[in-house]
Amino acid sequence: MALLATLGTEPFLSDTIKGILRTGVEPDQIHVGCPENARASIRSTARQYSGQIRVTLIENSAQSTPTESYSSFGSQQFNGISWMKILFIRQLLRDFEHVIYSDLDVIWLRNPIPYLIQVAQAYPLAFQTEGQPRFPPAVCAGFVSLRRSSRTTTFIDGLIELRQALSKDERIDDQGACQRLIETNSGWLRDIFMLPEALFPNGLGYRSMLDQPCEPTADGGRSRAVSVSCQLDGRTGEQVSVVGFDRELAGRRDPASYSNRTPTRSRGGDRRQ
Secondary structure, eight states: OEEEOOTTOHHHHHHHHHHHHHTTOOGGGOEEEEOGGGHHHHHHHHHTTOTTSEEEEOTTOGGGOOOSSEEOTTSHHHHHHHHHHHHHHHHHHHHOSEEEEEOTTOEESSOOHHHHHHHHTTOSEEEEEOOOSOSSOOEEEEEEEEEOSHHHHHHHHHHHHHHHTSOTTOOOOHHHHHHHHHHHOGGGGGTEEEOOTTTSOOHHHHHHHTTSOOOBOTTSOBOOOOOOOOOOOGGGTTOOEEEEOOHHHHTTSOGGGSOSOOOEEOOOOOEEO
């Protein structure tokens, strides 16, 4: 299990590690990635629980290193955190065959890992979608499954190259870059599985429905999507994202015995740096 933590997230990280250990996960299965300016404090926090917890500097994160403050959606600092997760995922794929990235505000109502392992056997990449009536589909980078492969590496490198090619005044987050990469080369759709929104509902889908009339249901009611969000207390809002699972750890349950109903739900919002 991998966590991305930035400066100021230490209290929340401490509570997260404590909760993970209580579930029976061994300390050496916890991997924390952080930028240079947070490495000392994050390492100190992790060592309060075990010296076996790995704390790793995220490579090339200097250009995305956030300060200890909140930032609004779409701001340069917010986008910096978004790009940091891409850099960390690339590192994780060197050591793990299968990485599942999940934003902190995604709620796992059931365990999706066995299903995603099956998907990864056919598609190296799988994205949650936003349910927009458009093509190519609107991908959501808040929940992504990535299997180590040459195509996955090429896709991630393409995202990084796209960002590096931007002018100083141009802003784009990782999700916008994913969309642009796919729209520029629709051939990527042969490698990307769009996760069904019935199983992986996205809160942003509800926003798009507000401007569209809903057909009456059989009982005369109105069909509506339901968005479930998780509000955390205190100053530690959306500070840490669970991003990695080793296939060996995740695959202890036979995928054939797994029910395919595996919804997650998410919302947008501010991020803590």
